[in-house]
Amino acid sequence: MTTFQIEQTYSNYINGEWVKATSGETEPSINPANRKEVVGYVPTSGVEDLNRAVAAAKEAAKDWRRLSGAERGNYLFQAANVLERRADEVAEAMTREMGKTLPEAKGETLRGVAILRYYAGEGMRKTGDVIPSTDSEALMFTTRVPLGVVGVIAPWNFPVAIPIWKTAPALIYGNTVVLKPAQETAVTAAKVMECFEEAGIPAGVLNLVCGRGSVIGSALAEHPDVGGITFTGSNEVGKRVGGAALARGAKYQLEMGGKNPIIIAADADLDLAVEATISGGLKSTGQKCTATSKVIIERKVYDAFKEKLLSQIQEIRLGDGMSSGSWMGPCASEGQLNTVLSYIQKGQDEGAVLLAGGKRGDGPGLEEGFYVQPTVFEGVESHMSIAREEIFGPVLALIAVDSLEEAIEAANDSDYGLSASIYTQNVGAMLSFIRDMDAGLVRINAETAGVELQAPFGGMKMSSSHSREQGQAAIEFFTAIKTVFVKS
Numbered sequence: 001m002t003t004f005q006i007e008q009t010y011s012n013y014i015n016g017e018w019v020k021a022t023s024g025e026t027e028p029s030i031n032p033a034n035r036k037e038v039v040g041y042v043p044t045s046g047v048e049d050l051n052r053a054v055a056a057a058k059e060a061a062k063d064w065r066r067l068s069g070a071e072r073g074n075y076l077f078q079a080a081n082v083l084e085r086r087a088d089e090v091a092e093a094m095t096r097e098m099g100k101t102l103p104e105a106k107g108e109t110l111r112g113v114a115i116l117r118y119y120a121g122e123g124m125r126k127t128g129d130v131i132p133s134t135d136s137e138a139l140m141f142t143t144r145v146p147l148g149v150v151g152v153i154a155p156w157n158f159p160v161a162i163p164i165w166k167t168a169p170a171l172i173y174g175n176t177v178v179l180k181p182a183q184e185t186a187v188t189a190a191k192v193m194e195c196f197e198e199a200g201i202p203a204g205v206l207n208l209v210c211g212r213g214s215v216i217g218s219a220l221a222e223h224p225d226v227g228g229i230t231f232t233g234s235n236e237v238g239k240r241v242g243g244a245a246l247a248r249g250a251k252y253q254l255e256m257g258g259k260n261p262i263i264i265a266a267d268a269d270l271d272l273a274v275e276a277t278i279s280g281g282l283k284s285t286g287q288k289c290t291a292t293s294k295v296i297i298e299r300k301v302y303d304a305f306k307e308k309l310l311s312q313i314q315e316i317r318l319g320d321g322m323s324s325g326s327w328m329g330p331c332a333s334e335g336q337l338n339t340v341l342s343y344i345q346k347g348q349d350e351g352a353v354l355l356a357g358g359k360r361g362d363g364p365g366l367e368e369g370f371y372v373q374p375t376v377f378e379g380v381e382s383h384m385s386i387a388r389e390e391i392f393g394p395v396l397a398l399i400a401v402d403s404l405e406e407a408i409e410a411a412n413d414s415d416y417g418l419s420a421s422i423y424t425q426n427v428g429a430m431l432s433f434i435r436d437m438d439a440g441l442v443r444i445n446a447e448t449a450g451v452e453l454q455a456p457f458g459g460m461k462m463s464s465s466h467s468r469e470q471g472q473a474a475i476e477f478f479t480a481i482k483t484v485f486v487k488s
């Protein structure tokens, strides 16, 4: 039983107050499981709203950066407690707004709680080193200072975890924040913000401005008072955001797409490998940057693996994420559904063989939702769009290979390098994979998706701007190093 109510109107959170967009305009946030349900009305803000938020954050930064890490950490501990208490309500907002199943949404919300607690603790950790000076009478050391105002541009696929894993380190290291959530999940973002408000976060330290990415997101990236921009989303927009920050000398961090392979070696435990392929590829309807997309199988076990995979895919139950019988919810929006369907069409046009799915999800209860069937192709060749481009949907491309070397080559044949897995029992194969796989996350006998909040997260090649998020790695982006030389 939760207190979440649909059809409320939400506001921006600027300088400690809930305020409407200056224009007064709002737009409906629709439930992707039922396009007729309005989850809530969210502001369509303009640049003047964003400017007010940045000004508030700039003013608040003066006092916030002077607090001790422990004092800032206490606010994060409080926010974690509130979010934990309100986890059911926040998770329900997420499921209704972007479609992932309620257990996944609850898991993500509790992950948000854990991230807040982790970074709250970071407020007590060291921020520098003493370095011996060549002058025996001097003291030389490094310390770290915040960037000032940090702009967070977040996507819709992890509407709690991603804003929190960007915001929490920004705050603990002394920055203030302006968050621009994906418009698709602005209700969930407002719920998270309510938790910070209830935790007593000082006015201006954390601000929320909802609106179109092309208006609010780009103005945030271009704003002269924003010292750092952290972005997760598409490559196309990421490059634009990075370019805008670079042009004015601001720091930027981009986490973008993936085309993540799983390798099934001839000695793999096929039951576990199938389970990981399904979970990694199809949970959250394939809408994770770490989702499994290319399934590269040694020919000796290709037929056995395929048979097991197809038989389990048939068991997948599509449905509203709020219903306990649903394993896979809808795509997050109609646009996302159309993108996935267009890739399925391209797969067929380019000569891949459709083995399962391939259509909109239909059947009782699915009529008004953006459902797509879990889809499997075989005969996929490296030049095909479904082997190269991020689909962000429940589509698996099976690729047969003759050896481990060929498998790693196929896995690396990508512009992306975020996450990659191998299923094998051979230590030599594991070590070759760890050494030769060009990905920021390499996972052995584990699915490609699922990141641990205390470990660095980020990709190679076009998947990221080569920085890392999460864990202690976050300090590198959210602070600048100052080298201090002291002589009496």
Ligand SMILES: NC(=O)C1=CN([C@@H]2O[C@H](COP(=O)(O)OP(=O)(O)OC[C@H]3O[C@@H](n4cnc5c(N)ncnc54)[C@H](OP(=O)(O)O)[C@@H]3O)[C@@H](O)[C@H]2O)C=CC1
Pocket (backbone or CB within 6 Å): 153, 154, 155, 156, 157, 180, 181, 182, 183, 184, 211, 212, 213, 214, 215, 216, 217, 218, 219, 221, 232, 233, 234, 235, 237, 238, 240, 241, 255, 256, 257, 258, 288, 289, 336, 339, 390, 391, 392
């Ligand atoms: N790496 C990941 O985890 C994600 C990858 N993607 C990939 O991107 C594809 C498209 O998804 P989409 O939601 O359109 O991704 P976008 O890159 O458009 O959206 C990500 C964030 O950027 C904002 N944004 C949009 N345009 C601009 C702009 N010009 N300047 C600054 N910010 C902007 C969005 O706002 P708004 O809400 O207004 O659009 C949103 O907050 C997906 O199919 C998937 O392949 C998408 C989401 C997450």
Ligand SMILES: O=C(O)CCC(=O)C(=O)O
Pocket (backbone or CB within 6 Å): 157, 158, 162, 232, 287, 288, 289, 290, 448, 449, 450, 451
């Ligand atoms: O796999 C995960 O848990 C994280 C995925 C992610 O960061 C993303 O999809 O943006």
